[in-house]
Amino acid sequence: MNVDCFETHNFADSTTQNLASQSAPNGEKNPVFNRPDRFIEGWYWAMPCRDLKPGMAKSLTLMGRELVLYRARSRKVVALDGHCPHMGAALAQGQVDGETLRCPLHQWQFNKNGQCIEIPACGDHGTIMESAQLQPWPTAEHYGLIWVWTGDHPSHPPPYVPELAGVDCDVALSYRFERNCHPNVLMINAIDAHHFNSVHNLPLEVRFKAKALNANALCLDNTTRGGEASHFVKVIRPLYQNEVTYKMCYWYGSTGTVTVGPDFFHFHIMFALRPTTGGKTEGWTILITPKRWGGQLMNPMILWITQQVAAYFATGDIQVFQGIRFDFKTPLKADHSILQFAHHTNRQKALNWGDWSSAL
Ligand code: FES
Ligand SMILES: [Fe+2]
16 A cells, blocks of 8 residues: 655654643644543533432542533533532532532532532531532533533533524433543544444545634535545445535534435434543444434434444454553654544643542
8 A cells, every 4th residue: 555654744743742741832732632631622522311319419530530410300411529518528429409519428508519508517507618619511412322521611502413403402421331441542433434434444534624613613524525536436326426425524523423324314423432541442332313203213223333333343452452561753744634633632721630630
């Protein structure tokens, strides 16, 4: 296979420095790509909606931070820091009381904003000190998952498939997985054009055009008709008027949506990932299709087919991502989209939560 290399003085050098030494040139002041000690401020999946019934409280370790999630009687999901400001009891052991949560130890009562509104030992007229406050975190329910925003005010809704923005969808949580590398590295796989052929035996010629959906979401759409040489492309070409549909959208560098399929029907998959301490990955594969007329019968079948498409892409290189020690020393011209993605992540706001780094 012939592959083009960038001129050493031009691109490969600076990029190699960017990704290998994690320096911060070109205004990327706080690089976050493939870093085990920081992450991008954004929406991250917390748990399946179905796992948190009304009246339940559960603990969640999100990027090293211990939270409590509870579902109030009104069904609203609340996320707060996980330990009581009185003496540190684990609030996930507490009781949901209407819209509030009571600590299991001395029954302090917290509302959905994390404010302590009652201290039983102080009686009705006792003063509640300001420090009796928990950090609240915005939550959302979307595509079958509870999502937590890791800052104060969400700048966007949770990640979605761009061509399904505002569309009511049927979804299926396919499977949960863990991988031995950072979500950024796993995400690269979907735009690693050469590996479609070398790993997945898919003789497609793919070139991406990048376009920012917003500051936290980058779309990469295939621009080719699939190439000329392969028999496979000749077979599928009648399904496409122009380019072969293969669209990625990356959110916060960790969650990606894939859209594939012929012009007359698109399949949609989300890979919702989050980093764990130590720079590993835990994630969900989510199958998505719009609600449609007759969908009660058709959509389960469509989601089953989507599952087969997802499995085809997800299973071919599992072992590679269990063993990889990502070190992008020699980028090729064909790796251009990967570099765009890395720079896109490095331009986003990086956070570092408390014991995140000390857990390494
Ligand atoms: S430890 Fe929570 S109320 Fe005392
Ligand atoms: Fe792959």
